[in-house]
Amino acid sequence: MTAVASLSPAQLRAALAGPGLTLGTGRFTTRLHSPIASVADSIGLLYADYPLLDDTAFADFHLQLTRPLTHRRWLKPQVTLLYDGRSLFRPLPLDQAYPMFEWGLNWCVSSRANRYLIVHAAVVEKNGRAAILPAPPGSGKSTLCAALVGRGGWRLLSDELTMVRLDDGLLVPLPRPVSLKNGAIDVIRAYVPDATLSPPVTDTVKGTVAHMKAPGTSVARAGETALPGWVIFPRYQAGAELTAQPLARADTFMELAANCFNYSLLAAAGFEALAGVVESAPGWRFTYSVLDEALAFFDGLARS
Amino acid sequence: MSGWRIVSGQTLHHRCWDGMAVLYNDLSGATHQLSEQALALLLDLRDDLLSSDDLADPALADLLDNLRSLDLIEARMAPGIEPV
DSSP, X not given: OOBGGGSOHHHHHHHHHTTOEEEEETTEEEEEEOXXXXXXXXXXXXXXXXXXXXXXXXXXXXXXXXXXXXXXXXXXXXXXXXXXXXXXXXXXXXXXXXXXXXXXXXXXXXXXXXXXXXXXXXXXXXXXXXXXXXXXXXXXXXXXXXXXXXXXXXXXXXXXXXXXXXXXXOEEOOOOOEEEETHHHHHHHHHSTTXXXXXXXXXXXXXXXXXXXXXXXXXXXXXXXXXXXXXXXXXXXXTOOOEEEEEOHHHHHHHHHHTBSSHHHXXXXXXXXXXXXXXXXXXXXXXXXXXXXXXXXXHHHHHO | XXXXXXXXXXXXXXXXXXXXXXXXXXXXXXXXXXXXXXXXXXHHHHTTOOOHHHHTOGGGHHHHHHHHHTTSEEEOOOTTOOOO
16 A cells, blocks of 8 residues: 655645545545645645555545635635535635645535434544544543543544444544644643644634644554444533543433434434444543543543 | 324334433434333324323323424324314
């Protein structure tokens, strides 16, 4: 297998600006075109371990990041994302080009991959069982996810999109860079000192964002599904004692359903898939403030 | 009126755990959380296991009202009476 790392920075920029780069990202293949240097640099930094596929390979998603040719482009340079050649999103400031790629790819999967039930949740695995972490923005979900995979020995399946295969209820990995926001960036820099992070981008709609490279072992195991083991609704609360309260399965079901992208679209198939998850994976409401304590709790689960 | 019946066309996908149930209404697309008793009553109505006398039991009034408010059941009219 050829990996993105086999390309020199100059080759990577040339490929992105020319025929495009065909990336294997878990179950999906993405063909990306972009002449923007910061996109090439971040792809080189964060996707070095990912399979580089032939230009003629079938691609699930075709994305282009380009600079719109407006008269204001010299004053306020912008970037726009094209999906299948069409612009579906508002342009963003040019320095947000790489985050826009990540957000756009999340949109592609969450709005197009309807062979899976997709939950807005991080998902990590150890000893064959996965912990699903659904939570709204600002709850500390991605910070916890980054700590679990960067230091706790858990395998990253995804930091944003839990994909439940409708046929058998198994969780399909989509290991991609972990999105960190605001204070979480420095927290993870300190807690996982050997983590590779993209340069922070300020003033996005989510505040300051940076992406942490997914562990190479998680990328290498992107073809290995996992069994749902636990559903844990995390919440970071400064100074709080660690608490973990078991949830009734019906409550877990309803909260999970509220965090799905396509539960309603999938109708009865979505209900059955979600019920399968809840039957295999007991729910917990989890509050933490200290990452060491949180990781110890998760290790206890994995050993149980 | 002579009783209650489930709104026709529903498949009643459901699960019941520890006294609480979840139910998918494939007509409305809504998912409901119900008590185990409410689900049991709904399934009995589906299977036509309850007489008019059973359904007139005041002890069932709240459960029936709850199921009706969720559009899972509807009044069964006596022959010759059309709903307004």
